Amino acid sequence: MTEALPTTEGDRAHGPHGIAGGAVDERGEPVPDLRRIGIDPDFWYPLALSRAVRRGRTFAAVFAGERIVLYRGHSGEVHALEDRCAHRQVPLSMGVVEGDTLRCCYHAWAYRGNGRISQIPYLPKGCERPPRGVRSYPVREAYGLVFVFPGDPEKAESAPFPVLPEFGAATHRTMTFSRTVNCHYSFMHENLLDMNHQFLHRSVLGRIQPELLGYESGPNFVEARYLFVPAGGRKDRGAGFLSAEGLGGAQTPDEITIRTQYPYQTLQDVPDGARLPAFSLWAAYVPEDAEQRVNHAYGLLMIQKPPVPGVLQLAWPLIRRFTERVFAQDRMAVEAEQRAWDEQGQDWNHEVFPLILDLREVLRANGVPLDVS
Known part of the structure; x- marks a missing residue:
């Protein structure tokens, strides 16, 4: 006799419109498959690097x-x-x-x-x-990016635009990322917000133990605070600087804040009493295809310059290589998730982390159903 597993968000069969037939919310309503929810076009999205135009x-x-x-x-x-x-x-x-x-x-x-x-x-x-x-x-041009408002043009003026005071500040230097990733944009939000996947980066960072200190969510945001410490209480290789995902400073554990403020995502390390973050990542995931199974990830990594002049400039190629290696591992994982969805025709993952379940609700509630018929 087979033991029945408890129903999770993955335990369901989809109807003709991508509605989860087996899973229901607290009101007993079917839960739509997030991977069939499109991004809201009524926001400013980067579509190119300024230097490319x-x-x-x-x-x-x-x-x-x-x-x-x-x-x-x-x-x-x-x-x-x-x-x-x-x-x-x-x-x-x-x-x-x-x-x-x-x-x-x-x-x-x-x-x-x-x-x-x-x-x-x-x-x-x-x-x-x-x-x-x-x-x-x-069109708006800012932060070395060309932003376009693809939705209702009458909403463009009142739509929120990213505010990044650390970009261009004399105290900071910015690294720009622009990469195509073969997955639904929601996988990108989940990957950055769920720091429990650090085992994936063990070859680059060593063993790191993330601790969720707490999180809060609202109608259009989810914000989580993590503490990163080396596993076993000792400093492992790479544990001193996770600039693309949240560990900065080689001497003490860092508290990192990661926020999805729909439709953007940020990661920041703000030292006590500081006006600007020691480092800050801003990211936008722009769907490319009509089914939104491919996105272009734009990222701005803004790092505070250390007291010794020229040190950051010398380290810049190493930081770039480091972040590219971390990103490559993340891309491998999220693209594998998308392939599984494509093969199965639905989302069968068994998510148990309340933070990510809340994030999915935010992405569903603020997105728009895809119509690719």
Whole structure:
């Protein structure tokens, strides 16, 4: 006789719309599969590094299957347009930048930064232009990134924008990350917030024992505080600096705060009495495909300069290599999770950590159901 296992979030079969048939919430309602929840487009998302959008050139970007062309005109301002010509739907990213307009490579239709048609070279006199051009998107450039607002443009001005005072501060230096990861964006939030996976990094960091000091959650956030100490009470290799995930300072254990403030995520080490963090990670995970099983991870790691001049600059290549190795291990794990979801057609993991269960509720409640039919 087989012993029945207790029902968890993974113990369920999905219906036609990705509803978890076997699991219910406290009200008895079916729990939607988080991996079928799309990210809310009504936020500012980085779609490119500023240096990648060169003056007089186009840059093909994408948000959740929506193709967007970025171009930097002669004035230096970046514009974002729907990446298809209103005429024959050829990608405008194949076009030519002329001054502050973008001309399609096919029939030379020209567009202003607001998406309106400025010229159709062969249009006969007396003929009217089409009533509309292409969609334009609000754009903001900050922190070395090009942010685009892919949702309702009327909400762009009031939507929260990341505030990072340590970026550009004379006391800090910033390392920028830009990587494609083959998984649903929610796996990324779970990976960073759940520090119980440090065993994964034992080859880089040695043995570290994370201790959850406490956490709180609200309608659109989850924030956790961890204490990191070497396993066995001794300092192991790598345990002195976990800059990408939360252990900083080689002398004493560090208290790290990790927060998902939808849709962004931060990790900070703020010493007592300090105005700015000793180091701070800001991250955004931008879905690329319509099914949102691939995301582009943008990260800004801001590290305080030590008292001795030049030390951080000398250590910079080592810090970069260190963080890349940690990130590579995390990417391996979350991409394996996505492959399991793809193979099984649903989420069968048995999550037991209350912190992550609360995080999933925040991501569900603030996301939007995917419609990929």
